[in-house]
Amino acid sequence: MTMPADLADEPDTPYLLIDDAVLRRNIDTLADWAAEQGLQVRPHAKTHKCAQVARRQLDAGAAGLSVATLGEAEAFAEAGFTELFIAYPLWLSPAKTARLRALAGRLPPHALRIGVDSAAGARQLARGLGEAAVDILVEVDSGMHRSGVAPAEAGAVAAAARDAGLTVIGVFTFPGHGYGPGDARESAAREEMASLAQAAESLRMHGIEPVVVSGGSSPTVALAARAGADDTLRPGAVLTEIRPGVYPFNDAQQLELGACHWPDLALVAVATVVSTVAGDRQSGPQLILDAGSKVLGADRPGWATGFGRLPDYPQARLTALSEHHATVRFPRGAVAPGLGEQVRVVPNHVCTAVNLADELLVETTGGRTRWPIIARGANR
Amino acid sequence: MTMPADLADEPDTPYLLIDDAVLRRNIDTLADWAAEQGLQVRPHAKTHKCAQVARRQLDAGAAGLSVATLGEAEAFAEAGFTELFIAYPLWLSPAKTARLRALAGRLPPHALRIGVDSAAGARQLARGLGEAAVDILVEVDSGMHRSGVAPAEAGAVAAAARDAGLTVIGVFTFPGHGYGPGDARESAAREEMASLAQAAESLRMHGIEPVVVSGGSSPTVALAARAGADDTLRPGAVLTEIRPGVYPFNDAQQLELGACHWPDLALVAVATVVSTVAGDRQSGPQLILDAGSKVLGADRPGWATGFGRLPDYPQARLTALSEHHATVRFPRGAVAPGLGEQVRVVPNHVCTAVNLADELLVETTGGRTRWPIIARGANR
Structure with a gap:
């Protein structure tokens, strides 16, 4: 630059100034590595909130976008993006219920995905959604202790969601505790995979096949992608999808x-x-x-x-x-x-x-x- | 609430939710105390960026508004406010020069005030302003060590500004180092007054009468206004004006x-x-x-x-x-x-x-x- x-x-x-050549290279490098690993990429759009960056990501093979809020999903739907994952345990007020139904109604069936991390949250979401056809992923705590159910309890939450009439397609986590010095990234990456594997097994025990197993922050993905990285850090064996956010731009962190x-x-x-x-x-x-x-x-x-x-x-x-x-x-x-x-x-x-x-x-x-x-x- | x-x-x-009764009381309490002390209030609008709050402040007797950027000054001028102090050492790009001239042109002569903290900055500002009639205040470092000239050098900067054709009306400081525990507020308040007194004297030694001596963050003002506060903390003896920002709302800090x-x-x-x-x-x-x-x-x-x-x-x-x-x-x-x-x-x-x-x-x-x-x- x-x-x-x-x-x-x-x-x-x-x-704010972007160097487009670096942006393209960052997007392509991640896309190539993920393809090699057999991983889908659903980049987190909260980083850029920008249709042009999202378009670059989809052009490079991304399966869709992750977003953090209903408002972000609305903005990207308005810009023509259809495959959207609200990776957040939404709690629906009356106004948000109306917004969510309107959003689901403008997207293809099952193009919208939403996170849940409790049976109560799943039941509330099911009531709010009515007939809207969306897919559900259970959020799992892989060690950050923010939102997300304990891995062993993921199946029970998934079953509650299913019983409330929702379509559960898998599990996801955010290993945010990998943002740290020393071996924080490596231990978070290992916990991420172990937690998701356990959560996926918990779903199977409740008769739900986890088609999507989604993880991957920018730091843990970068660690796994590093030349010479330990094979035990390669996420392909456990994950089907990664959701890095920061990687198109990177930053001082x-x-x-x-x-x-x-x-x-x-x-x-x-x-x-x-x-x-x-x-x-x-x-x-x-x-x-x-x-x-x-x-x-x-x-x-x-x-x-x-x-x-x-x-x-x-x-x-x-x-x-x-x-x-x-x-x-x-x-x-x-x-x-x-x-x-x-x-x-x-x-x-x-x-x-x-x-x-x-x-x-x-x-x-x-x-x-x-x-x-x-x-x-x-x-x- | x-x-x-x-x-x-x-x-x-x-x-974000405002309790208007508390907002009014906070504005009135500060206004009453300042009037009692013989101080003008020029509240910092960077806190609220909101015309209705600014209007309440002026209705309670404020002399004008302080702002941090040319953009804030433009927004408040557009909303009908005329007495504006950009309490910041602006550096004028060609585009900012044009914006500043347009802003000065829509306000009454000398209704716009601008900070400087160096002779080079003052000369650059004078070239940019051309014939626009604005008033200048020299920014003084009262211990925060951010922007602001050492108090003893304020007169030399003021003289450079005057020699470049600018109208210098006084000095100002921001005692931001008062945002701290223990006696930080009290020692910052004392430094604020001592620095401004020294800077004012420095201007006089260069033949410039400081009509405006401006200080006062929300914490140091609150300290001075406290019932039973040490008389040596009462700013009226040194200051003519205070510029608290946060006081209409307050916050956890x-x-x-x-x-x-x-x-x-x-x-x-x-x-x-x-x-x-x-x-x-x-x-x-x-x-x-x-x-x-x-x-x-x-x-x-x-x-x-x-x-x-x-x-x-x-x-x-x-x-x-x-x-x-x-x-x-x-x-x-x-x-x-x-x-x-x-x-x-x-x-x-x-x-x-x-x-x-x-x-x-x-x-x-x-x-x-x-x-x-x-x-x-x-x-x-």
């Missing part, structure tokens, strides 16, 4: 976890140095960028080295983030950009950064273009 | 800092319990709410007890936040809300939560209404 040559034509900073490398970063925020004066009173250069938490998002896990990274200054760290200020510190003696210069910033967590913007500026071989973030704010 | 009686008419969760109390919280996110199943495997009740970081924001300073608070369950803590999941833990033996119940959540940092939403639902004595967040996303 190169900096824009002609800044006069640029949008005002801060804005993936970089610092070792799940991607600098050339794999497809999205940056372009920011301007607006102040350098406090740096005069520090041990190394310090500057202030105009991209703060309302542009980059405020995600900062304990293991991260800061609030984001600068690809052109790998030694620099974002040590503090206000709403409209990023404080960037450089090692003593380092050459830092000057007042008014533009700087590229990789956000820690690209999903929350994208949700803060209305559009992406995209650098393609054919020139610049803008992609709207169609599901921006569609978080309910 | 009471929960909605008729949920069938409610928007789908998660959504202000609560945990002791800058407000539970009855002062005017804004909550209303969320639904979507999963309780992982709680079965914990030592106390645990549940998952559908309000995650894309609704509440991900701000979590080290001293905070979690990612937000529940007014109806003060012992509960938001121990983890994903994009669409808040994990809430309760003490062993506590009675927690059940699956499908709605729960009120106070975000840690209300400014970032509001920026994620398109509108506020407002509970007034005359019924419910909706206020658009007109500067949502106007972050450049």
